[in-house]
Amino acid sequence: MAEHQDGTRAAYDGIVELYASLFAGRLETQPFARAMITTFAELVRGTGNLRTADAGCGPGHLTAMLHDLGLDAFGLDLSPAMIDHARRAHPALRFDEARMEALPVEDGTLGGILAHYSMIHTPPGELPALLAEQARALAPGGLLLVSFFATGGPEPVRFDHKVTPAYSWPVDRFADLLTAAGLAPFAQLLHDPASERGFLDAHLLARSLAP
Template sequence: MTEHQDETGAAYDGVVELYASMFADRLEAHPFSRNMIGTFAELVRGAGNLRAVDVGCGPGHLTALLDELGLDAFGVDLSAGMVEHARRARPGLRFDVARMEALPVEDGALGGVLAHYSTIHTPPGKVPALLAEQARVLAPGGLFLVSFFATDGPEPVRFDHKVTPAYSWPVDRFAEAVAGAGLTVFARLVHDPASERGFLDAHLLARRDRL
């Protein structure tokens, strides 16, 4: 593991119960995120491959939502504590300890990958490799939904996230990185901050090109 992954995993291990309680409502207070995830799930169902992974799943609240939306969903997270909590809370679903950069999934196996604010702790220089791994596990026509904090400036901005350092991104720069991984961005949503951090919230929906 690299240093930032060690630090991120340890930081989230230390806030499992607090984090789980904060997100128990599963986006009832976040209509933009909720509707983007609903659209993602609808498109995955329409493409026919229902297997989907929630990368950086935390306590598993969105993995459960994907399951309710008709997907064959499982979650992975760097934090063993988060995965242990998710398994206890949702014993009917699968959760694995794994890095986003090394998913325990065969090539082209999935119809969908959800990355809900789970790329934000990755240093910008390592993001292209992370995105390439998400593309690797998607079947042709598979869907990728990534959400992140956005900035109006020309470069990613490091900030002090409440758990561990994170980065906000110019939306166009992040979209270019997604395209560089072999995915076609076909929808984006940018809206006013959903939290007190003050950053814009951004969502990109992309598809792996059919061969």
């Protein structure tokens, strides 16, 4: 686990300013993703627990969006350079360096977790443990919105992401992993790709089943 995380951290540390400039306003041209995040925020507000982690927050633009949508949002990222940028760009919000496999929160305390294309670099064998960690952190009825690249085949597909190697997933397989982690998928959106890679873009909403 440490080896691939070290590589991912170093890769993102090296492209912070370029990444931030490319993605800061990208949702303006992605209506489906924007709609799913807005729906996620509305559902989290409905739970009464506004505390929400933007897991893999990058430069912090989606953390700020969640805040604007009425959530008590904070950002977490593996890359210290991304966290430094996010703190400068959004000084009123909280950002901390952390791994998604070890969220710095107590059990059952979050109303929501946003994982916007932030699980794509996790090798398939390590994804179940990562999802179990999200389930641990969510309060009963809490929401997880995870977005990723989808493939139509039966198995995950490793591909050369522009930053560092990543994986696309069959949506049903990913949903099964959510269920195994103690989360109940209840909504999904699958749409044409926003990039030249040819994978579909997938968004899954799941609810914590914790007692």
